[in-house]
Amino acid sequence: MTFKQRLPYFLVGLTLGIIAVFFVFDKKEANFDYGPNARVLKNISIKNHIFSEESLEIINSKKVDTAQISKILKNGNADIWNKIKTDTCIQYNIKGRRELKNITLTVKNCDSTAFIEKITVE
Secondary structure (H helix, E strand, O other): OOHHHHHHHHHHHHHHHHHHHHHHHHHHOOOOOOOHHHHHHHHHHOOEEEEOHHHHHHHHOOOOOHHHHHHHHHHOEEOHHHOEEOOOOEEEEEEOOHHHOOEEEEEEEOOOEEEEEEEEEO
């Protein structure tokens, strides 16, 4: 067989293989949290969240909902280059994406808890 005859068989097999792998990983609900942004967000989202007085005021004034905060902590964009390190905690600014891009959270990530210190709505 020539290359022109083998190429369609290869492309059909490759396409079927990609589709099969996509469905297998979709059923397993596998996460690929290997990027630094994804690791920081996953680390913060699995911890207990403690809200400061300032952030509770914004939540109570109905500018931001706790569901929106959870969505930002899951899918946001953590500014890992401008983090502030203290003794046991690291402070990150996490900006929302898409429809939540006007909300920024200031989160202090400690050993066992995550303190949501400030919520900024632009």
